[in-house]
Amino acid sequence: MKVGLVGFSGSGKTTVYNALTGQKAETGYASRGSGKTNLGVVKVPDARVDALAAIHTPKKITLAEIHFVDVAAPPGAGGRSLDTSALPAMREVEALVQVVRAFPSEDGKPGEPLGELQDLQTELTLGDLAPIEKRLERLKKEKGKPGEIELLGKLKAHLEEGKPLRDLELSEQDQTAISGYRFLTLKPLLIVLNVAEGDVDKPIDPALSAYAAANKLSIIPLSGKLEMELSELSPDEQKAFLADLGLSDTALPRFVRAAYAALELISFLTAGPDECRAWTIRRGTSAVRAAGKIHSDIERGFIRAEVMTFDDFMQFKSEAKVREAGKARLEGKEYIVRDGDIIHFRHNS
Ligand SMILES: Nc1nc2c(ncn2[C@@H]2O[C@H](COP(=O)(O)OP(=O)(O)OP(=O)(O)O)[C@@H](O)[C@H]2O)c(=O)[nH]1
Ligand SMILES: [Mg+2]
Structure with a gap:
């Protein structure tokens, strides 16, 4: 299972990626626009695997894994836009996690989470419209599959209303017919609201919650920077640091579980004397x-x-x-x- 961390430059994708994977990829201005893609693996905590292992006492215990890809998007022309060179890497993943900036930037600009959500939605919509329009153009000259023009027309009209394809009811047959496009707005999407270290416990802005509810999106608030710092500490140091901040737990296990649910992932289990293991599949x-x-x-x-x-x-x-x-x-x-x-x-x- 491959999940892409996406969002605008400076939103904290690499920071969240480091926190999740325990890696030390470069963050901040130095790494900006490097076009470097980071790839790492995260184990999904699962008490069921531990319970099975206690009975089978296997030689090996294996947890489900999510592969996270930090898609380093070179910023597009003119502020908050994406360079289209980022889109192919996004098409490759099975699900998207958008990191949005809700902390003041390095040069002091306040976060605009709602604007970032809407703008990325626009970018992804345009990214989906482009291949549809190209194909429809070709279908003026060549014969397509039966119903192809109608189906693409339906998708196009939906996208042109600014709606993601994941909101469109599609038959199994239609889903198969369009699977080759790997549409971006068809992929499950989870939002990480990357908040300043002091804001972890604050309630989410009502306008943002309303947008998320209207678009059936889940939001996980966390502070990427705080989580990254925590991930570099030993368990004992983590506890002390969290206690100092008045927090009971790091956000990461919660995030991984929420990612699992929002991305419509489930686990099936295999168990025996050799190995007890959880495997990740889509619902x-x-x-x-x-x-x-x-x-x-x-x-x-x-x-x-x-x-x-x-x-x-x-x-x-x-x-x-x-x-x-x-x-x-x-x-x-x-x-x-x-x-x-x-x-x-x-x-x-
Ligand atoms: N205060 C604060 N700063 C953060 C937080 N998360 C990230 N940052 C800072 O924001 C800057 C940008 O973070 P990155 O993780 O490099 O952002 P990115 O999305 O990977 O950016 P690009 O690679 O350019 O697309 C860095 O200086 C981070 O230290 C946070 O939770 N709080
Ligand atoms: Mg980065």
Whole structure:
């Protein structure tokens, strides 16, 4: 699962990225416009994996991972705009986290979070309109697929109203037809409100909350700089530092969990004496596609998935007993995997 940190220059993407990954990528003016993309991995805390491991005592415990990409966008011409060279990197990721600046900039400008949200929305909308218009132009000369012009026209009209494609009801068939475009406004989006160190506990500006609610976006307030500093400390030092600030916890575990939910991610589990492990998939993923997360051979040779819920397993504390109680199911390729399913894939490969 690849998630892109996006937003305007100086919003704190690299700072948040460092906090998340524990890396030390360069931040601030020195790094500005470098066009350097940072890529790092974050483990998703999951108490269920620990619970499974306590029973199976496996050789190895593996948590789900989110790959974060810090998309270093060279600032576009004229203030708060994006250079279009940033768009291909954004298309590559499966979900977007927009970092917005709510702290005073290095040169003392106050944050304008609502403006940044609206402006990025505009940039992403334009980024989606461009390939649609190009394709429609070509379809004047060449024959497309049946219904293609109508579908693209529908998307275009929606975008021209300033609305993201993720708000549009699309049939499964339409979704497949347009998947090659990797539309930006179709990707799940989570907002990180990057606040000044002293503002972590302040309520979110009502105008901003109203915008987020109207656009069905979740906002996580945190201070990137504070989190980055915390991530450089030992656990004991972290506790002391947090206590000094009157805070109980770092925002990162909360952020990773919220990212998971907002980005419509869930985990399925595999468990046994060798390894207990959580795997990340999008909500709505079929069993055969989930198998492909583990190995393409298992996807290709998929026969059945044996599924039990985490809760049933924890009740009996043994897979054999879950089976005896008739609570293990055999599911086919099209079964939609649920969060917390423990799965054994049967395959011929
Ligand atoms: N006060 C304060 N400053 C912050 C915070 N987060 C980031 N900054 C500062 O804001 C400046 C810009 O942060 P970066 O992380 O480099 O921003 P960016 O979005 O990666 O910028 P580009 O790489 O140019 O796109 C740096 O000087 C950071 O130290 C914060 O939470 N509070
Ligand atoms: Mg940066």
